[in-house]
Amino acid sequence: MESPKAKLKKSGIYQLRRTDHSGSGTNQTLGRKSKAGAGLLPKKGNRLHYKLIHRSIRNIVENNYTEIAFIVGNGINRYPNNPLAISWEDLLIRLWQEFSPEAYNQVPEGITLTEFYDLLEISAGDSRTTNFQIQKRASEILSDWTFLDHHTAFVDKAYRINAPILTTNFDLILPKSVHYRGVKQYYTDTKKFTDFYPWTTYYGGSQLDFPTDGFGIWFINGFVNYHRSIRLGLTHYMGSVEKARNLLHKGDDNKLFSGKNQSNWRGANTWLHIIFNKSLCIFGLGMEENEVFIRWLLIERAKYFKKFPERRKKGWYIDKKYVEQTNRLVGKYKFLQSIGLEIVEVENYDDIYKYPW
Numbered sequence: 001m002e003s004p005k006a007k008l009k010k011s012g013i014y015q016l017r018r019t020d021h022s023g024s025g026t027n028q029t030l031g032r033k034s035k036a037g038a039g040l041l042p043k044k045g046n047r048l049h050y051k052l053i054h055r056s057i058r059n060i061v062e063n064n065y066t067e068i069a070f071i072v073g074n075g076i077n078r079y080p081n082n083p084l085a086i087s088w089e090d091l092l093i094r095l096w097q098e099f100s101p102e103a104y105n106q107v108p109e110g111i112t113l114t115e116f117y118d119l120l121e122i123s124a125g126d127s128r129t130t131n132f133q134i135q136k137r138a139s140e141i142l143s144d145w146t147f148l149d150h151h152t153a154f155v156d157k158a159y160r161i162n163a164p165i166l167t168t169n170f171d172l173i174l175p176k177s178v179h180y181r182g183v184k185q186y187y188t189d190t191k192k193f194t195d196f197y198p199w200t201t202y203y204g205g206s207q208l209d210f211p212t213d214g215f216g217i218w219f220i221n222g223f224v225n226y227h228r229s230i231r232l233g234l235t236h237y238m239g240s241v242e243k244a245r246n247l248l249h250k251g252d253d254n255k256l257f258s259g260k261n262q263s264n265w266r267g268a269n270t271w272l273h274i275i276f277n278k279s280l281c282i283f284g285l286g287m288e289e290n291e292v293f294i295r296w297l298l299i300e301r302a303k304y305f306k307k308f309p310e311r312r313k314k315g316w317y318i319d320k321k322y323v324e325q326t327n328r329l330v331g332k333y334k335f336l337q338s339i340g341l342e343i344v345e346v347e348n349y350d351d352i353y354k355y356p357w
Helices: 004-011 057-064 088-099 113-124 128-142 149-160 173-177 234-249 272-277 292-307 327-338
Strands: 013-018 048-051 068-072 164-167 184-187 201-204 216-219 279-283 315-320 342-346
Touching (some): 057 068, 057 279, 113 128, 234 272, 234 292, 272 292, 292 327
Parallel strands (some): 315 342
Antiparallel strands (some): 013 048
């Protein structure tokens, strides 16, 4: 006999729990998920909770290992309360203290982290030399980190199943953590390589023809080997968007959205090829509003799959379960579901960084 849980999943019903502040614990199913993954947003004055799918990351990986790629953020470095790790906000505060006469102890409200970096460049003089010095200092700060056991466990798993890793981190912790010998830096294209956008280089165990061909660690926002590549400000992100947009949409048969030359479009030798041709498992990344570049790329990915539904790939966003969910969090989940990502809740951070690998 089919279980109630299986029926719930099969029907597409999900639950939104209305918090009853009187203590009665009312729980009511409020909506049915559409085929596009759309749900209900909170009504004004109500606090709603998603009862989201609780699945094992290990099961996701085992069931999709031939198609999966990972996108990993700074959460993997900050686990488990790593005192040596540094948050994006802390990095920016430190740079402000070193390069600007104005001192901040925290990022002011109403300013995104990317905007806060752009304001630092303006305050420090906004010259190309000064801006590169700030990026170089950021790379120096991040170069001192070292890996922990959970880094090795995760990367070794990706190596064994031959899955690509994309990271928004700038450091080299992930490639340094690989247990297997022979992992080094490779290039899918040296002629078009630029240290501003090192999108055709990766750390891996072998030379790949295409980024989707096997294990490799790719850097979305640049990395410490090329300090001018480090993307910290909104201006930086807009530059990345412009470069990616040219690869995706410009040209005739050589643009991805033409539907032709699927393996030979202009960005096929960059990590962008992974975004549009692999199922994505995302964790350790807040995916907040300031993540302009990656959120835009996922929107483009959703548009691409809508235009070519036969090429559609899966996606999962892994998050720790929250006791109480704010309207902002519900809105973020709504956005992620609308672009084709399944929200997967786990009980604690050990279920993300320790146990699955």
